[in-house]
Amino acid sequence: MFGSVRKPGYVKSRAAGPSEISELQVWITSADSECDSYPSLTSDESYELTVDQPNAVLKASKVWGALRGLETFSQLVYEDAYGAKNINSTTISDFPRFAHRGILLDTSRHFLPIKVILANLEAMAMNKFNVFHWHIVDDPSFPYLSRTFPQLSQQGAYHPYTHVYTPADVKMIIEFARLRGIRVIPEFDTPGHTQSWGKGQKDLLTPCYSGTTPSGTFGPVNPILNTTYSFMRQLFSEISSVFPDAYVHLGGDEVDFSCWRSNPDIQNFMEQQGFGQDYSKLESFYIQKLKGYMIWQEVFDNGLKPDTLIHVWKGNQQQYKDEMANITSAGYHTLLSTPWYLNRISYGQDWQGVYRADPQDFKGTEAQKKLVIGGEACLWGEYVDATNLTPRLWPRASAVAERLWSAKEVTDISDAYSRLSMHRCRLVERGIPAEPLFTSFCPHEYKGV
Amino acid sequence: MSATLRLALLLLAVAVCQGYQSNDIDEEDELVYEPSKYGSLWPLPQKVRVSEVSFKLPSASFKIVDAKESSAGPSCSLLQNAYRRYYEYMFGSVRKPGYVKSRAAGPSEISELQVWITSADSECDSYPSLTSDESYELTVDQPNAVLKASKVWGALRGLETFSQLVYEDAYGAKNINSTTISDFPRFAHRGILLDTSRHFLPIKVILANLEAMAMNKFNVFHWHIVDDPSFPYLSRTFPQLSQQGAYHPYTHVYTPADVKMIIEFARLRGIRVIPEFDTPGHTQSWGKGQKDLLTPCYSGTTPSGTFGPVNPILNTTYSFMRQLFSEISSVFPDAYVHLGGDEVDFSCWRSNPDIQNFMEQQGFGQDYSKLESFYIQKLLDIVTTTQKGYMIWQEVFDNGVKLKPDTVVHVWMGNRVEEEMQNVTEAGYTTILSSPWYLDYISYGQDWQKYYKVEPLSFKGTEAQKKLVIGGEACLWGEYVDATNLTPRLWPRASAVAERLWSAKEVTDISDAYSRLSMHRCRLVERGIPAEPLFTSFCPHEYKGV
Numbered sequence: 001m002f003g004s005v006r007k008p009g010y011v012k013s014r015a016a017g018p019s020e021i022s023e024l025q026v027w028i029t030s031a032d033s034e035c036d037s038y039p040s041l042t043s044d045e046s047y048e049l050t051v052d053q054p055n056a057v058l059k060a061s062k063v064w065g066a067l068r069g070l071e072t073f074s075q076l077v078y079e080d081a082y083g084a085k086n087i088n089s090t091t092i093s094d095f096p097r098f099a100h101r102g103i104l105l106d107t108s109r110h111f112l113p114i115k116v117i118l119a120n121l122e123a124m125a126m127n128k129f130n131v132f133h134w135h136i137v138d139d140p141s142f143p144y145l146s147r148t149f150p151q152l153s154q155q156g157a158y159h160p161y162t163h164v165y166t167p168a169d170v171k172m173i174i175e176f177a178r179l180r181g182i183r184v185i186p187e188f189d190t191p192g193h194t195q196s197w198g199k200g201q202k203d204l205l206t207p208c209y210s211g212t213t214p215s216g217t218f219g220p221v222n223p224i225l226n227t228t229y230s231f232m233r234q235l236f237s238e239i240s241s242v243f244p245d246a247y248v249h250l251g252g253d254e255v256d257f258s259c260w261r262s263n264p265d266i267q268n269f270m271e272q273q274g275f276g277q278d279y280s281k282l283e284s285f286y287i288q289k290l291k292g293y294m295i296w297q298e299v300f301d302n303g304l305k306p307d308t309l310i311h312v313w314k315g316n317q318q319q320y321k322d323e324m325a326n327i328t329s330a331g332y333h334t335l336l337s338t339p340w341y342l343n344r345i346s347y348g349q350d351w352q353g354v355y356r357a358d359p360q361d362f363k364g365t366e367a368q369k370k371l372v373i374g375g376e377a378c379l380w381g382e383y384v385d386a387t388n389l390t391p392r393l394w395p396r397a398s399a400v401a402e403r404l405w406s407a408k409e410v411t412d413i414s415d416a417y418s419r420l421s422m423h424r425c426r427l428v429e430r431g432i433p434a435e436p437l438f439t440s441f442c443p444h445e446y447k448g449v
Numbered sequence: 450m451s452a453t454l455r456l457a458l459l460l461l462a463v464a465v466c467q468g469y470q471s472n473d474i475d476e477e478d479e480l481v482y483e484p485s486k487y488g489s490l491w492p493l494p495q496k497v498r499v500s501e502v503s504f505k506l507p508s509a510s511f512k513i514v515d516a517k518e519s520s521a522g523p524s525c526s527l528l529q530n531a532y533r534r535y536y537e538y539m540f541g542s543v544r545k546p547g548y549v550k551s552r553a554a555g556p557s558e559i560s561e562l563q564v565w566i567t568s569a570d571s572e573c574d575s576y577p578s579l580t581s582d583e584s585y586e587l588t589v590d591q592p593n594a595v596l597k598a599s600k601v602w603g604a605l606r607g608l609e610t611f612s613q614l615v616y617e618d619a620y621g622a623k624n625i626n627s628t629t630i631s632d633f634p635r636f637a638h639r640g641i642l643l644d645t646s647r648h649f650l651p652i653k654v655i656l657a658n659l660e661a662m663a664m665n666k667f668n669v670f671h672w673h674i675v676d677d678p679s680f681p682y683l684s685r686t687f688p689q690l691s692q693q694g695a696y697h698p699y700t701h702v703y704t705p706a707d708v709k710m711i712i713e714f715a716r717l718r719g720i721r722v723i724p725e726f727d728t729p730g731h732t733q734s735w736g737k738g739q740k741d742l743l744t745p746c747y748s749g750t751t752p753s754g755t756f757g758p759v760n761p762i763l764n765t766t767y768s769f770m771r772q773l774f775s776e777i778s779s780v781f782p783d784a785y786v787h788l789g790g791d792e793v794d795f796s797c798w799r800s801n802p803d804i805q806n807f808m809e810q811q812g813f814g815q816d817y818s819k820l821e822s823f824y825i826q827k828l829l830d831i832v833t834t835t836q837k838g839y840m841i842w843q844e845v846f847d848n849g850v851k852l853k854p855d856t857v858v859h860v861w862m863g864n865r866v867e868e869e870m871q872n873v874t875e876a877g878y879t880t881i882l883s884s885p886w887y888l889d890y891i892s893y894g895q896d897w898q899k900y901y902k903v904e905p906l907s908f909k910g911t912e913a914q915k916k917l918v919i920g921g922e923a924c925l926w927g928e929y930v931d932a933t934n935l936t937p938r939l940w941p942r943a944s945a946v947a948e949r950l951w952s953a954k955e956v957t958d959i960s961d962a963y964s965r966l967s968m969h970r971c972r973l974v975e976r977g978i979p980a981e982p983l984f985t986s987f988c989p990h991e992y993k994g995v
Contacts, residue, residue: 113991162989346893348929383983385991435933436648439647441701447651449654449657
């Protein structure tokens with residue numbers, strides 16, 4: 001708020017003038033502020049903000065609400081014609097519409113230096129996002145330095161020293177996120193999307209066959225070997241200790257069956273199991289065993305069953321709405337990403353289409369709609385790295401941020417344009433190179449290249 | 450929550466959908482990365498022979514010097530600056546204990562690049578022009594590498610090429626292979642258009658992109674400096690134009706000093722700066738500081754309060770233009786100015802009674818393109834008296850305006866491009882092409898390929914006609930672009946255009962281009978230019994910014 005002000009020196013105590021507010025008091029009302037906890041899906045992010053004399057007061061049950069309220073307070077401050085900082089008398093009562101408001105970043109297609117990840121966590125906090133879905137490994141590279149299996153990154157990373165995330169790096173990112181009320185959910189996507197895993201872990205992937213001989217290429221994780229599951233158990237045990245969030249994303253997308261089909265051992269197994277030619281049964285077999293190896297220690301006591309959370313990402317507009325309807329009618333909790341694939345760029349103000357998509361916009365009962373716990377804006381990395389990530393993500397992701405936080409009725413595009421333009425200039429002033437919405441200018445333009 | 454009692458809940462991404470288009474996996478043909486025999490050269494020189502013989506480059510004592518016989522010497526600051534710049538590019542990352550002044554060259558070393566300007570007039574202190582000689586010959590062999598060029602412009606191009614031949618071996622030492630190159634550009638006009646009216650671009654960004662242009666052998670900066678939304682050009686003759694018309698009269702303007710700096714920075718890199726003061730349309734911001742310049746629109750019989758294109762019927766308009774273009778011609782040294790002339794909306798003219806009268810008097814009927822021609826004609830005459838040649842957007846030609854023979858017609862519209870190229874060259878005008886290279890039109894995927902595949906001379910015409918096509922420009926219009934996203938949006942996509950305009954017509958192998966361009970892109974990043982990735986990949990030295 002005051003970084004740009006040239007103050008001669010900080011004045012420790014000074015009586016407040018007649019029309020001044022010189023203090024913002026932050027009041028955590030709950031006995032357990034959760035200050036040293038990690039944020040979770042059920043964290044209370046609500047707050048009340050009263051800006052009036054003698055002091056402004058920010059009241060929240062937990063520290064998470066206070067973080068959200070501080071951001072809001074900072075957005076109320078403006079400069080008058082004299083360049084002096086002002087704020088208007090305001091009363092705000094706020095809480096998020098959806099509890100899971102995330103951003104997916106992909107650090108496998110391109111390695112993302114820590115600096116970029118941290119800068120984007122900053123930007124997320126400015127937009128009240130609360131989940132960093134870290135798609136950390138995939139086919140092209142394995143940058144996660146595992147203590148249990150260091151050869152995974154030794155062999156699988158783009159470069160074992162310069163293009164890895166060490167345990168210290170991961171710790172730093174998790175803590176940086178926590179201090180901003182952001183959960184870090186890692187995704188270790190299997191059984192597909194695992195080419196880079198096979199480099200450092202012999203026999204993990206299925207050898208593909210050309211007729212009766214191995215072709216030399218590899219396919220998805222081999223679901224019929226016991227070694228596969230003992231590897232997964234050890235790896236996920238490490239992952240669950242490194243990443244404190246209650247959730248891990250297991251991926252499970254885009255499994256190409258052709259390699260499995262070509263492998264005689266797998267063909268035998270399919271026969272033994274009575275799966276016929278239906279390889280999706282083999283995939284289910286794998287996923288069930290994976291889940292089975294997770295350590296179930298405690299039942300989540302807020303009504304959310306220890307259940308599968310379905311992440312909807314495919315299809316066009318009508319299809320994803322049908323999908324949301326189907327999944328919720330089957331009783332599953334769901335997250336929406338389909339209309340928010342921000343890696344899909346196009347010419348013009350595409351933030352508007354992003355803004356209009358609503359996760360509860362499908363035919364279903366109230367109970368069904370309650371099963372939608374939020375959504376995620378995804379920035380897949382095929383064409384994205386540190387050179388262009390931040391302007392590509394912001395302020396387009398801000399449109400998703402409002403859709404997931406604000407009330408369903410907040411849909412006026414012109415009003416949104418006005419507020420978002422100013423919010424964008426504020427992001428720029430705070431050092432985030434958020435790109436312009438349209439022809440315009442900011443009082444303080446971005447100073448980088 | 451205690452560490453032992455932790456529940457790992459599960460998230461599954463379910464691809465249950467029937468798998469329709471929107472977010473499917475990338476179905477593009479994946480270009481298999483195989484190293485090119487040309488290494489990382491970009492754009493590909495006309496003639497290259499690289500051998501297997503390699504030499505070491507001693508970073509601590511490597512020198513770039515003027516050859517004894519060169520017509521350029523220590524007073525040629527353009528070359529001296531270039532030597533320093535390229536030394537920094539090639540050896541900047543090396544941690545040298547100190548520069549070793551003299552040291553005998555080892556057996557497999559090349560310790561000197563000699564630059565030999567062969568023409569008596571090196572043109573060292575001149576401004577580059579359309580007819581500048583950018584050709585050069587480069588011989589990398591012992592005892593010294595030699596770069597021979599007629600003029601300094603060729604030397605600049607050759608220095609870039611030389612720097613692209615340097616590579617690091619397994620020991621991190623700088624190496625270069627024995628190479629012979631003979632090179633010159635296919636097209637003489639290879640430009641980039643930047644728009645500083647839709648969004649103000651701080652000087653830093655313009656300079657950084659001039660640097661990147663030089664690394665890609667671009668030689669024209671088409672500065673679309675003013676337009677409807679803002680007028681950032683601080684005119685000495687009419688300071689109120691920016692005072693009233695800029696987004697902010699102090700923080701969002703280009704002062705005379707700024708403009709001078711940009712022009713000189715460009716000159717030192719062999720880049721021409723061609724300003725565009727687009728009229729009679731695209732001038733909303735001009736009217737803020739110049740009363741009576743724009744046409745008042747009418748709602749029936751009363752002025753509506755809004756304004757249209759420049760008012761072509763007042764004498765004051767032409768005396769204003771005369772003074773402004775007189776200033777422009779002295780501030781911008783290039784032989785050409787771009788006068789715009791595109792997208793003139795006739796509805797405001799049509800609504801104005803004085804203009805209606807004028808149309809009658811002139812016998813133009815209802816044909817407002819005749820009024821447009823009337824204006825342009827007078828403007829062209831004014832500009833001619835300032836001793837400048839002019840470039841205009843294609844509409845001016847399409848509308849039948851009488852143009853000087855050396856007018857450059859800028860083809861930009863997306864429809865009927867080949868027909869337009871045919872017509873313009875048939876009428877005898879020099880032409881530059883931008884239609885397929887509007888880089889502001891972003892889309893998902895490797896769109897650099899479609900820019901690369903363009904063949905500017907693919908229209909039906911005689912040899913003589915084809916010779917009239919002097920080049921092209923990649924345009925980055927500013928509606929959605931400013932300092933936050935300009936550089937990654939421009940590079941390396943514009944590099945595809947760079948090779949199409951420099952290299953030989955037959956250089957079309959996309960896989961080979963992918964290999965060289967990927968490496969060229971990493972080099973841009975190493976040199977501090979945030980050029981975005983082509984596809985899934987990595988650079989040994991990633992971009993260190995945000």
